[in-house]
Amino acid sequence: xxxxxxxxxxxxxxxxxxxxxxxxxxxxxxxxxxxxxxxxxxxxxxxxxxxxxxxxxxxxxxxxxxxxxxxxxxxxxxxxxxxxxxxxxxxxxxxxxxxxxxxxxxxx
Amino acid sequence: xxxxxxxxxxxxxxxxxxxxxxxxxxxxxxxxxxxxxxxxxxxxxxxxxxxxxxxxxxxxxxxxxxxxxxxxxxxxxxxxxxxxxxxxxxxxxxxxxxxxxxxxxxxxxxxxxxxxxxxxx
Numbered sequence: 144x145x146x147x148x149x150x151x152x153x154x155x156x157x158x159x160x161x162x163x164x165x166x167x168x169x170x171x172x173x174x175x176x177x178x179x180x181x182x183x184x185x186x187x188x189x190x191x192x193x194x195x196x197x198x199x200x201x202x203x204x205x206x207x208x209x210x211x212x213x214x215x216x217x218x219x220x221x222x223x224x225x226x227x228x229x230x231x232x233x234x235x236x237x238x239x240x241x242x243x244x245x246x247x248x249x250x251x
Numbered sequence: 252x253x254x255x256x257x258x259x260x261x262x263x264x265x266x267x268x269x270x271x272x273x274x275x276x277x278x279x280x281x282x283x284x285x286x287x288x289x290x291x292x293x294x295x296x297x298x299x300x301x302x303x304x305x306x307x308x309x310x311x312x313x314x315x316x317x318x319x320x321x322x323x324x325x326x327x328x329x330x331x332x333x334x335x336x337x338x339x340x341x342x343x344x345x346x347x348x349x350x351x352x353x354x355x356x357x358x359x360x361x362x363x364x365x366x367x368x369x370x371x372x
Contacts, residue, residue: 176358178296185346185365186296191358229296233357238310240286240298240350240357 147175147230147243154249155220163215163246165230173233175213177206179226186229190215217248225250253277253361255347260366267337267370273330273347273363281325284350286359287332289343289368297343300332301350315341339372 147167155161165175174193178186188197190206203218213232217224230243259271271287287299300321301310309321320333330347344365351360 172355174356178359180296185362186359187362188358188360191352191360192356197360227295231296231359239312240288240301242288242296242298245295 147232147241149228149230149243149246151244152247152249154251155217156251157222158219160216160218161220161248163217163228163248165213165215165243166211167232167241167243168211169232169235169241170208170211170213172235173237175206175208175230175232177204177213177215178229178231179224180229181226189228220248220250222250224248255349255361255363257345257347257363257366260345260368262369262371263337265338265370265372268333268335269337269368271332271334271345271347271366271368275328275330275347275349278349278361280323280328285321285323285330286348286350287321287330288346288348288359288362289341290346290365291340291343294343299345302330334368337368337370339370341368342370343368 176191177189180186189200189204194206205216207214228246254276256274284303286301289297289299302321318336322331344367346365347363348359349361
């Protein structure tokens with residue numbers, strides 16, 4: 144399969160922990176990267192590789208992977224974390240780029 | 252400060268052509284792989300095309316192959332997307348982004364603000 148699958152919608156209470164997952168065969172070969180995107184804004188990289196955060200991303204964001212599944216965990220969710228989250232990797236050939244369909248995170 | 256600034260988006264009729272540009276600064280463009288990623292209204296992100304640092308390797312999504320051409324000018328720190336035979340489903344915000352990494356780890360670390368292409372049918 145040359146797809147990355149995400150749950151379309153995930154909800155979490157303020158201050159709680161949430162895990163957003165991404166499944167795909169290519170994740171057995173390539174690490175996932177994760178982006179959040181707020182309305183009207185460009186995507187922002189939040190996690191890449193095994194568990195790397197770009198400068199400026201809070202440490203409540205973390206990543207992990209096992210088999211064909213990559214996960215983004217937000218510990219102690221804040222209101223400003225409400226956004227769309229996308230996973231990304233290359234396809235198994237390495238020549239094309241894949242994005243998951245996106246997960247809309249709602250903070251209750 | 253890193254900047255990627257797209258331009259060239261417009262309203263165009265189906266079957267028409269458009270050329271997008273992305274002017275960059277603040278990082279070593281000539282050493283960077285660059286991509287175009289688009290987002291249709293209310294939809295998710297869709298990869299469009301990739302070009303390696305020297306331009307030696309170019310890849311396209313099946314949805315645009317044969318119609319779109321990605322190119323770059325390392326002397327001008329600029330990326331381009333020539334779009335021909337445009338269709339209504341090409342309507343989207345087009346982002347240029349730097350694709351960083353290697354081997355088994357790749358990620359888009361820098362993004363532009365996007366430019367809107369609207370194709371009327």
